[in-house]
Amino acid sequence: xxEIEKLNVFYDEFQAxxxxxxxxxxxxxxxxxxxxxxxxxxxxxxxxxxxxxxSGSITxxxxxxxxxPAHEIxxxxxxxxxxxxxxxxxxxxxxxxxxxxxLPRARGEAAATLKEIYGLFPILDERKRQFADTLSGGERQxxxxxxxxxxxxxxILLDEPSSGLAPRVVTRVFEFVHQIKSQGYAILxxxxxxxxxxxxxxxxxxxxxxxxVKEGLRKTFLDDSYIRKAYIGL
Amino acid sequence: MTELLLNSIVNGILLGGVLALLxxxxxxxxxxxxxxxxxxxxxxxxxxxxxxxxxVQAQIPVIxxxxxxxxxxxxxxxLLQLLVINPLLKAKANPLTQLLALAGLTIVVENLAQVVWxxxxxxINIQLPIISIGSVFVRTSNLIAFFGALLTLWGLYxxxxxxxxxxAIRSIAQDLDSARLMGINPRRIYLITMATxxxxxxxxxxFFSPIYAVHPHFGGSFTxxxxxxxxxxxxxxxxxGFIGAFIIGVVTSVSGVLTSTEIADIIVLIIFISVILVxxxxxxxxxxxx
Numbered sequence: 001x002x003e004i005e006k007l008n009v010f011y012d013e014f015q016a017x018x019x020x021x022x023x024x025x026x027x028x029x030x031x032x033x034x035x036x037x038x039x040x041x042x043x044x045x046x047x048x049x050x051x052x053x054x055s056g057s058i059t060x061x062x063x064x065x066x067x068x069p070a071h072e073i074x075x076x077x078x079x080x081x082x083x084x085x086x087x088x089x090x091x092x093x094x095x096x097x098x099x100x101x102x103l104p105r106a107r108g109e110a111a112a113t114l115k116e117i118y119g120l121f122p123i124l125d126e127r128k129r130q131f132a133d134t135l136s137g138g139e140r141q142x143x144x145x146x147x148x149x150x151x152x153x154x155x156i157l158l159d160e161p162s163s164g165l166a167p168r169v170v171t172r173v174f175e176f177v178h179q180i181k182s183q184g185y186a187i188l189x190x191x192x193x194x195x196x197x198x199x200x201x202x203x204x205x206x207x208x209x210x211x212x213v214k215e216g217l218r219k220t221f222l223d224d225s226y227i228r229k230a231y232i233g234l
Numbered sequence: 235m236t237e238l239l240l241n242s243i244v245n246g247i248l249l250g251g252v253l254a255l256l257x258x259x260x261x262x263x264x265x266x267x268x269x270x271x272x273x274x275x276x277x278x279x280x281x282x283x284x285x286x287x288x289x290v291q292a293q294i295p296v297i298x299x300x301x302x303x304x305x306x307x308x309x310x311x312x313l314l315q316l317l318v319i320n321p322l323l324k325a326k327a328n329p330l331t332q333l334l335a336l337a338g339l340t341i342v343v344e345n346l347a348q349v350v351w352x353x354x355x356x357x358i359n360i361q362l363p364i365i366s367i368g369s370v371f372v373r374t375s376n377l378i379a380f381f382g383a384l385l386t387l388w389g390l391y392x393x394x395x396x397x398x399x400x401x402a403i404r405s406i407a408q409d410l411d412s413a414r415l416m417g418i419n420p421r422r423i424y425l426i427t428m429a430t431x432x433x434x435x436x437x438x439x440x441f442f443s444p445i446y447a448v449h450p451h452f453g454g455s456f457t458x459x460x461x462x463x464x465x466x467x468x469x470x471x472x473x474x475g476f477i478g479a480f481i482i483g484v485v486t487s488v489s490g491v492l493t494s495t496e497i498a499d500i501i502v503l504i505i506f507i508s509v510i511l512v513x514x515x516x517x518x519x520x521x522x523x524x
Contacts (some may be wrong), residue, residue: 050411070414079415086412099405102398103417147439151417 001026001186002047002078004153007056009039009046016042018211020056024155029187031197032220033231035209040190041083043207044157047188048080049073060155075103077154083145083163089133093124096132096143100150109152117146120179138169142176149180156180159191162196174200194231198222206231237369242491243484244370248369250483251380253443255387256456257463257475259434265407265470266427272336275457276343277314277432281307282448283347283437286356289443296358300440302434311432314339315425323424340457348450356472357447379441386437390430403427407470455499459486462506468519477517481505 002024002082009017009132016039023028026048032040046149047058047197049070058066065073074080088096101110118125121142127135132143141161148156174196181187191197198204204221206214214224221227256278271277281303288299288317318339322332362374394400406413406423414420425467446452463482485505490498509517 048415050414066463069419071417071419074417082412082415086409086415088408090408091401091405094406095401098398099401099413099416099418102402106399106417121332139271147416 001028001061002188003057003059004047004192005057005059007043007046007058008054009042009051015054017046018048020109020210020212022205022215024186024188026202027184027186029181029189030202031189031191031201031204032207033191033194033204033227036192037173037183038207039210040207042210043080043117044159044188044190047073048078050080051060074151074153075105077152078157079148079151079153079155081144081148081159081161081185085140086200087132087135087140087144087147090112090130090131092131093143094128094136096147097124097128097150100147103151103154106152110150113150113152117149121146121176126234136169137165138172141165141173145176145180151184155186155188157189160190160192162191162193162202166194170196238491239488241370242487244372245369245376245478246484248372248376248380248483249487252382252438253463253483253515254479255383255434255438255457256460257467257479258387258390258472259413259431259438260460261464261467261472262403262427263431264464265425265472266403267315267319267323269322269332270336270461271341271431272333272383272457273343273453273462274431274435274460275455276453277307277310278438278442279347279436279448279450280310280343281436282452283351283356283444284436284444285439285443286351286358286448289358290356293334295350296360296443300443303439304436307436307439308429308433310476311424311428311430311435314432315428318354319424322419325406326350336425340454344453351450353450355447355449358443360444362444373445375444377443377451379445382437382441384432395422399423399426409426459502462502466506466509466516471516471518471520474516 004020004022007020008015020043032043034040042051046053049065049068051067056066057064060076060078063076088099091099097114098110101107101113106113123139124146125142127139132140135143145161158177163172165173167205170193172230177187178200189197189201198218198221201218203217204215205212206227248297256274259272260271284303284306285299288294288302289296294302306422318335322335364371364373376413394404402413402418402423403426405416406420410420459482463478464475467476467478482502485502486498491499494503
């Protein structure tokens with residue numbers, strides 16, 4: 001579904017990603033792990049079109065998307081939940097969800113999608129009139145994920161869903177991610193909480209200093225002694 | 235004396251309505267396109283010349299001229315975006331360069347007006363009756379401008395709050411990247427915002443035309459007033475701008491009656507500076523910590 005070939009990304013003269021090749025198949029959950037500053041968020045931002053790439057190719061459902069602006073990439077069915085959610089703070093919960101269905105193809109189904117989402121996240125229904133910046137950290141993350149679902153995506157790019165949340169809230173957010181996964185969406189996730197993230201995923205990549213240094217199925221990652229020592233702490 | 239004061243307060247409030255519209259346009263453009271439109275008052279002036287040309291030179295009925303000026307100024311807004319602002323955004327120009335470019339635009343517009351229409355006062359010369367309510371005298375044209383401005387603001391409120399386009403405009407003002415991730419094309423929204431801002435200068439020009447005669451330096455003081463109101467209310471804060479407009483309108487009018495028009499400008503600036511000293515973020519602005 002998503003194929004990335006030999007991707008190189010620069011911030012001015014500084015190279016952030018080196019020859020990244022990666023794949024996400026239909027309905028698959030893939031996690032990218034690695035230390036802070038390894039380039040994981042950069043990877044997601046490049047896929048969604050927020051950052052330009054220097055060379056390489058990104059193909060989604062047969063379309064080359066690597067030279068397209070962000071708003072056209074959403075149209076094709078990729079949604080990106082940035083780190084921290086990046087909600088519109090002075091819009092209500094309902095308006096945040098509504099703007100999620102801005103795309104013409106999502107607008108027609110907005111009412112049905114909204115109903116589905118309120119079923120999945122009842123707390124958002126209760127708080128629909130509140131400004132987004134009055135929500136708790138966990139609720140914000142939920143709203144960010146819910147807002148991205150409003151665009152009727154096929155692939156969800158999830159950047160650090162557990163970032164800055166209390167451990168109990170993290171568990172709940174991962175439950176939601178699991179629910180979404182079981183609805184058949186493909187997910188490409190970046191996550192610091194390697195153990196919880198891996199448990200949810202089918203396959204994983206390890207990125208260090210902008211390069212993919214390891215890839216494999218969940219089990220190989222969970223059993224790998226280097227990963228266990230460096231990232232899971234066992 | 236009390237009658238004079240009452241009169242000037244009422245007229246200040248009436249002026250405040252139109253100023254609120256002026257500040258709204260500048261605020262909207264600042265909030266969305268992140269550009270301080272220093273030529274905003276000059277665009278109103280251009281609109282008034284358009285009304286003058288249509289109504290007096292082309293002999294088109296005044297009402298029709300006042301309607302025709304709206305799409306014309308909307309197109310001016312779009313041209314500004316394409317010819318001035320897009321190049322600035324493309325070059326990732328720093329705020330100072332942007333400010334200088336817009337300041338340069340004021341000179342271009344003012345001199346263009348002088349070349350085309352000359353330095354004389356130009357007016358559409360219609361006399362609307364003056365009505366009295368008790369001891370208060372108001373010009374019908376001021377009343378029309380006031381209620382027309384409020385009605386326009388109400389329409390804008392509905393547009394921003396009830397339509398997908400309005401929602402897109404508000405979301406892009408709050409988080410550009412996040413808005414792009416929702417499928418919103420910033421270029422398109424900037425164009426729509428500048429067109430809306432342009433139409434607003436046309437609306438204001440239509441309301442001003444029966445009240446003032448226009449000259450090439452007419453716009454400067456209104457740019458200044460709009461900017462003061464926007465900063466006073468808190469940049470990007472539409473409600474703050476609304477309140478600020480009535481404060482500035484009443485202060486201008488009352489101090490103009492008590493002293494002189496020149497002193498009134500000084501008093502407005504003293505009040506403005508005092509507020510900014512105490513609240514640098516403006517009346518309703520949120521302090522941004524770095």
